[in-house]
Amino acid sequence: MTRVHDMGGRFGDGPVNPEPEDAPVFAEDWHARALAVTLAAGFLGQWNLDISRHARERLSPKDYMRFSYYEKWLAGLTDLLVERGVLSLDDLRGAGEDSPHPLADRKLKAEAVSGALAKGGPADRPSNIAARFAVGQMVVTSRPTSNRLVEGGHTRLPIYAAGAKGRILRLHGAHVLPDSNAHDLGEAPEPIYAVAFPASELWASPEHPDDEVVMDLWQSYLEPA
Amino acid sequence: MPHDDHDHPHALLPPEPALRVKALETILTRKGLIDPAALDEIIDTYQNRIGPQNGARVVAKAWSDPEFRAALLEDATPVVAGLGYYGRQGEHIVVVENTPAQHNMVVCTLCSCYPWPLLGIPPGWYKSDAYRARAVREPRKVLAEFGVTLAEGTSVRVWDSTAEIRYLILPMRPEGTEGLTEDELAALVTRDSMIGTGLPKVPA
Numbered sequence: 001m002t003r004v005h006d007m008g009g010r011f012g013d014g015p016v017n018p019e020p021e022d023a024p025v026f027a028e029d030w031h032a033r034a035l036a037v038t039l040a041a042g043f044l045g046q047w048n049l050d051i052s053r054h055a056r057e058r059l060s061p062k063d064y065m066r067f068s069y070y071e072k073w074l075a076g077l078t079d080l081l082v083e084r085g086v087l088s089l090d091d092l093r094g095a096g097e098d099s100p101h102p103l104a105d106r107k108l109k110a111e112a113v114s115g116a117l118a119k120g121g122p123a124d125r126p127s128n129i130a131a132r133f134a135v136g137q138m139v140v141t142s143r144p145t146s147n148r149l150v151e152g153g154h155t156r157l158p159i160y161a162a163g164a165k166g167r168i169l170r171l172h173g174a175h176v177l178p179d180s181n182a183h184d185l186g187e188a189p190e191p192i193y194a195v196a197f198p199a200s201e202l203w204a205s206p207e208h209p210d211d212e213v214v215m216d217l218w219q220s221y222l223e224p225a
Numbered sequence: 226m227p228h229d230d231h232d233h234p235h236a237l238l239p240p241e242p243a244l245r246v247k248a249l250e251t252i253l254t255r256k257g258l259i260d261p262a263a264l265d266e267i268i269d270t271y272q273n274r275i276g277p278q279n280g281a282r283v284v285a286k287a288w289s290d291p292e293f294r295a296a297l298l299e300d301a302t303p304v305v306a307g308l309g310y311y312g313r314q315g316e317h318i319v320v321v322e323n324t325p326a327q328h329n330m331v332v333c334t335l336c337s338c339y340p341w342p343l344l345g346i347p348p349g350w351y352k353s354d355a356y357r358a359r360a361v362r363e364p365r366k367v368l369a370e371f372g373v374t375l376a377e378g379t380s381v382r383v384w385d386s387t388a389e390i391r392y393l394i395l396p397m398r399p400e401g402t403e404g405l406t407e408d409e410l411a412a413l414v415t416r417d418s419m420i421g422t423g424l425p426k427v428p429a
Binding site: 005006007008009010011013014015016017018019021023025026027028029030032033034035036037039040041044053056057059060063068069070071074075076077078079081082083086087089091092093094096098099100101103104106107108109110112113114117118119120121122123124156157158160170172175176178192194196202203207208210211212213214215216217218 | 233234235237238242243245246247248249250252253255256257258259260262263264265266267268270271272276277311312313314315316317319332334335336337342345346348349350352353354355356357358359361362363364365366367370371380381382383384385386387388389390415416417422
């Protein structure tokens with residue numbers, strides 16, 4: 001089953017309130033700081049992107065809903081720092097030691113920032129799993145949506161698309177499988193596709209018969225329709 | 226393994242978020258794990274150097290140069306990298322074009338995936354529950370909240386960024402822009418027009 005972050009299609013959230021295009025990139029100084037601490041801590045190399053996404057997703061629903069966006073980042077980061085053994089609970093209580101940390105030599109230095117951000121972290125990998133579907137082919141997604149390797153684990157098939165029929169729009173190559181990579185089970189790359197779903201396949205009252213939603217879905221989320 | 230224990234380390238930090246981030250930064254700095262100057266550098270990058278002006282340049286070039294446009298729609302990643310736009314959260318770029326028959330818009334229902342090297346850090350509304358929840362189910366109502374009404378006969382395709390592919394919308398070139406330079410065209414390209422929740426400006 002799902003987690004609280006998987007909110008596509010949900011009712012009750014009210015209007016979107018677009019801020020002006022020239023609004024500050026960071027509404028508060030601490031937002032900028034939260035983003036920067038999170039990125040810098042990531043360069044210590046103790047987790048990957050999928051692990052950090054999952055850390056936010058598994059905040060309790062109560063915390064997830066009451067936290068603002070960057071508060072979720074901070075909570076996910078703090079939990080990861082402890083789980084991965086970088087910090088202790090005493091460190092968080094302000095009762096830890098200030099002696100140099102074994103990971104200190106991995107610290108992201110100011111002069112390395114632009115290179116590190118520019119390098120990125122591509123998700124495409126060589127894979128020996130052959131592409132099973134061709135462009136134009138009809139497929140159906142797994143139902144229920146669930147990580148099949150770890151109960152309650154990270155997955156990227158939204159619940160609103162569970163068991164939906166769609167059409168392969170394009171093949172993106174093979175990418176790291178988040179369901180595996182988020183749980184230290186290896187990258188397990190496999191083919192990934194853009195799949196187009198008619199709105200009528202997803203919603204009881206679609207706005208328009210010709211509208212579609214496209215999702216990028218890994219091959220193991222799909223079966224031939 | 227998903228660690229659903231309810232002993233939340235984050236609850237040990239001060240509840241007020243500005244103090245919480247300060248506390249974490251202090252702890253990590255004292256242990257030699259982060260460099261405050263590196264944080265300043267990261268913030269400066271996304272506040273001042275990387276933003277929607279990058280994507281606008283790509284769009285303006287695509288409007289001006291048919292070969293560039295064709296290459297961009299075929300395989301955008303190397304094409305935008307050729308302009309210097311590559312990096313974190315922009316390793317795999319796909320550009321999709323709006324046409325009279327089809328309007329495209331982008332969302333990430335599961336988190337906040339967004340093409341950073343082309344558009345910078347996503348605006349607050351893009352990360353809001355309301356946008357994440359509603360863009361896939363009622364895109365036309367959401368567009369109306371941005372002041373966008375589509376022509377009759379235009380279908381909507383919403384791209385839910387569920388993987389590491391990042392989408393940029395190539396909006397339709399506004400009428401009356403013949404003869405404008407790339408720089409003049411780029412000034413018409415709004416951030417929201419590249420997310421698909423807005424349209425480019427029309428020349429005055």
